[in-house]
Amino acid sequence: MTDSPRDHQLNDIPETTNDVALIRGLTESRSSRRGFLRAGVGAAGALGLAPLLSACGVAGTAASAKKSHEFDWDAWWQKQKPTDELVFANWPYYLDTSDHGKKHPSLDLFKKATGINVTYKEVIQNNAPFYAQISPVLQAGQPTGYDIIVITNGWQLTQLLENAWLVPLWMDKLPNFQKYASPSVKSPAYDPNSKYSVVWQSGFTGIGYNPKLTGREITSVDDLWDPKFSGHVGMMSDNTELGSLGLLKLGIKPSTSSKSDWDKAAKVLNQQKPLVRQYYDQSYITALQNGDIWISQAWSGDIYQANLKGYKDLKFVIPDQGVMYWHDNMMIPLKPKNALSALSWMNFYYTPKIAGIVADWVNYISPVPAAQDYIRDTLKDPTVANSPLVFPTKADYAKAHDYYTFKSYAEYTSWNNTFNPIIQS
Amino acid sequence: MAESGVIEPAPPASHLTTGRRLQRASTPYLLSLPSWVYLIVFFVVPLLSVLALAVATGNPEIGYSYTGHVSQFWTAVDTYHVQLVRSFWYGIASTVIALAIAYPVAYWIAFYGGRHKSTYLFLVLLPFFVSFIIRTLAWEFILSDQGLVLGHLKDWGLLSQNFHVLSTSWAVIWGLTYNSLPFYVLPLYVAIERIDRRVVRAANDLYADTPRAFMRVIFPLSAPGVFAGFLLVFVTNVGDYVNQQVLGGTGTYMIGSVIQDSFFTNQDYPMASALSAVLMLILVVAIFLYARTFGADSIQEYSA
Numbered sequence: 001m002t003d004s005p006r007d008h009q010l011n012d013i014p015e016t017t018n019d020v021a022l023i024r025g026l027t028e029s030r031s032s033r034r035g036f037l038r039a040g041v042g043a044a045g046a047l048g049l050a051p052l053l054s055a056c057g058v059a060g061t062a063a064s065a066k067k068s069h070e071f072d073w074d075a076w077w078q079k080q081k082p083t084d085e086l087v088f089a090n091w092p093y094y095l096d097t098s099d100h101g102k103k104h105p106s107l108d109l110f111k112k113a114t115g116i117n118v119t120y121k122e123v124i125q126n127n128a129p130f131y132a133q134i135s136p137v138l139q140a141g142q143p144t145g146y147d148i149i150v151i152t153n154g155w156q157l158t159q160l161l162e163n164a165w166l167v168p169l170w171m172d173k174l175p176n177f178q179k180y181a182s183p184s185v186k187s188p189a190y191d192p193n194s195k196y197s198v199v200w201q202s203g204f205t206g207i208g209y210n211p212k213l214t215g216r217e218i219t220s221v222d223d224l225w226d227p228k229f230s231g232h233v234g235m236m237s238d239n240t241e242l243g244s245l246g247l248l249k250l251g252i253k254p255s256t257s258s259k260s261d262w263d264k265a266a267k268v269l270n271q272q273k274p275l276v277r278q279y280y281d282q283s284y285i286t287a288l289q290n291g292d293i294w295i296s297q298a299w300s301g302d303i304y305q306a307n308l309k310g311y312k313d314l315k316f317v318i319p320d321q322g323v324m325y326w327h328d329n330m331m332i333p334l335k336p337k338n339a340l341s342a343l344s345w346m347n348f349y350y351t352p353k354i355a356g357i358v359a360d361w362v363n364y365i366s367p368v369p370a371a372q373d374y375i376r377d378t379l380k381d382p383t384v385a386n387s388p389l390v391f392p393t394k395a396d397y398a399k400a401h402d403y404y405t406f407k408s409y410a411e412y413t414s415w416n417n418t419f420n421p422i423i424q425s
Numbered sequence: 426m427a428e429s430g431v432i433e434p435a436p437p438a439s440h441l442t443t444g445r446r447l448q449r450a451s452t453p454y455l456l457s458l459p460s461w462v463y464l465i466v467f468f469v470v471p472l473l474s475v476l477a478l479a480v481a482t483g484n485p486e487i488g489y490s491y492t493g494h495v496s497q498f499w500t501a502v503d504t505y506h507v508q509l510v511r512s513f514w515y516g517i518a519s520t521v522i523a524l525a526i527a528y529p530v531a532y533w534i535a536f537y538g539g540r541h542k543s544t545y546l547f548l549v550l551l552p553f554f555v556s557f558i559i560r561t562l563a564w565e566f567i568l569s570d571q572g573l574v575l576g577h578l579k580d581w582g583l584l585s586q587n588f589h590v591l592s593t594s595w596a597v598i599w600g601l602t603y604n605s606l607p608f609y610v611l612p613l614y615v616a617i618e619r620i621d622r623r624v625v626r627a628a629n630d631l632y633a634d635t636p637r638a639f640m641r642v643i644f645p646l647s648a649p650g651v652f653a654g655f656l657l658v659f660v661t662n663v664g665d666y667v668n669q670q671v672l673g674g675t676g677t678y679m680i681g682s683v684i685q686d687s688f689f690t691n692q693d694y695p696m697a698s699a700l701s702a703v704l705m706l707i708l709v710v711a712i713f714l715y716a717r718t719f720g721a722d723s724i725q726e727y728s729a
Contacts, residue, residue, distance in 0.1 A: 277674055
């Protein structure tokens with residue numbers, strides 16, 4: 001097979017391109033496909049040889065969970081020795097850079113302060129393919145090679161928690177998290193008491209639109225169902241996002257919804273389908289910029305960056321019915337080499353200065369509210385500091401909804417079976 | 426059998442000739458041994474395990490174990506027959522269009538390319554120097570509603586403001602066609618290039634006009650190229666899951682994307698395996714029928 005053109009995708013991005021959202025979109029969709037190919041090969045190996053050896057099957061993950069819950073983590077932490085290395089796995093374009101992407105000022109400051117040298121790897125293109133890569137390793141009890149990984153709250157994160165593939169954080173070593181973290185990211189529903197994870201960045205999933213094309217301001221989720229916009233409505237192909245919006249439309253809180261609510265949501269989403277142009281991955285932002293779609297489900301940071309790039313017409317709105325609030329979380333997978341270094345970095349990140357430097361570049365919602373003053377007063381960047389998309393107001397937070405946290409694979413399957421047929425039509 | 430003859434040390438003198446003969450007979454097999462090992466390890470074993478996994482049951486938590494759940498295949502076809510049929514329709518449409526475009530190109534290069542043939546072939550291959558995804562995204566840009574093409578046509582009043590190409594079946598088929606075009610030009614070129622010009626001249630001498638000479642002589646002689654290109658392009662396009670995601674809209678979902686979803690999003694490995702197996706089975710049957718109808722001889726001839 002000639003998969004070579006696909007294999008070289010990442011290298012094809014010109015270094016001078018500073019179209020961040022586009023590139024993030026490209027790398028995400030492209031490399032998740034690349035990940036698919038790779039995982040396909042992995043599947044041939046993992047799903048391939050294993051069945052023949054162990055009576056044709058794939059081992060479950062439940063067993064490992066039990067073992068780890070009985071483990072004495074306090075004693076484990078006491079035994080850890082400081083190292084001067086740290087391997088940090090993150091998403092592309094998700095950390096401040098300078099010098100054409102060669103340097104990361106925040107990591108350099110970290111090295112100056114602690115002497116720890118960070119190996120920064122932009123290896124996470126999407127939650128599911130990355131999970132598919134690390135889960136066989138974790139299941140085999142091997143180290144992943146990463147000390148910190150960043151995963152969005154969702155099924156994959158739930159699985160990491162349920163399988164006990166994460167090291168519980170030693171909170172005594174994270175005083176800055178206690179001091180500076182926004183109340184909205186402390187003890188989230190998917191990880192009570194922030195036992196295993198701290199937030200890297202967050203974002204809202206609301207509505208993006210171009211008022212010149214829609215001809216009016218958008219205020220409600222119902223506007224996505226307006227027949228006037230027929231053929232110019234964009235929705236997300238991520239079934240969690242899609243389903244959650246259907247629930248919001250019905251006025252149902254996604255976090256406490258039930259199967260019958262999901263069915264109702266699927267029904268209204270099916271009614272909407274004739275109006276929908278496409279179920280998009282991150283490429284919805286290109287379609288919004290081109291004018292192919294006038295109104296779409298959208299991520300706050302994307303619209304912000306589109307504005308910076310010159311698409312000033314585009315607007316992001318938190319609809320009356322509410323907005324979905326997601327978090328990308330830093331976590332330590334089992335068997336880290338540099339566990340203490342990982343804690344040092346997490347603690348170092350949770351300061352107004354470092355969180356400010358990162359937020360000023362990344363433009364998603366910072367978990368450190370005090371970073372706002374740092375960006376305004378020290379970095380002198382009022383555009384970012386005053387943007388409600390980076391530092392939402394109290395009223396915005398009041399409308400923020402959590403996603404439904406799946407309690408079992410059966411529930412997750414039920415959700416998929418409810419919402420996938422809409423996208424896969 | 427044959428191998429043991431080689432490993433055996435110094436056979437008795439009376440059997441020397443037999444040993445030699447065995448040795449000689451076994452040489453081709455020994456030489457092909459690495460290929461066989463490769464095929465078994467990287468093709469047969471994964472294939473069998475995909476089949477075994479397709480009939481397994483369970484979930485990621487308790488694991489998937491073999492239960493001989495054969496109805497999985499039926500469930501897969503039943504649930505996703507729309508996407509399966511659509512993939513084959515897109516595959517056939519894009520391959521036929523690619524043939525229609527590629528044939529004149531290959532014909533012209535082979536017969537009229539002169540000493541610049543390799544330059545023209547290089548030009549055909551040139552898009553490959555740009556990543557597959559970037560090329561597909563470029564079409565998204567070109568065909569966008571207010572883009573280079575449609576924007577102007579709409580400004581001139583030739584199209585209604587609501588007309589769009591993106592997010593339709595034809596956009597997907599065009600993407601598939603475009604991306605596979607060089608794969609069709611190359612085998613066609615090789616086949617047409619090999620045609621002895623004297624045969625064409627003989628046809629003309631025997632009062633065949635140009636269309637006739639083409640239909641009766643050139644086209645049949647280029648059939649191996651048509652056949653090889655068809656397989657190459659059709660098989661690739663049926664399983665494609667990129668063009669649909671970039672250029673398609675609602676109601677253009679292809680089976681490749683369904684398999685991707687089953688594997689990654691749903692973590693339903695049996696369903697992903699069953700769908701892959703079904704897709705492969707249908708393709709194999711289709712290729713077999715195709716070969717029977719249009720001549721397996723020609724493909725052998727071609728490879729000879």
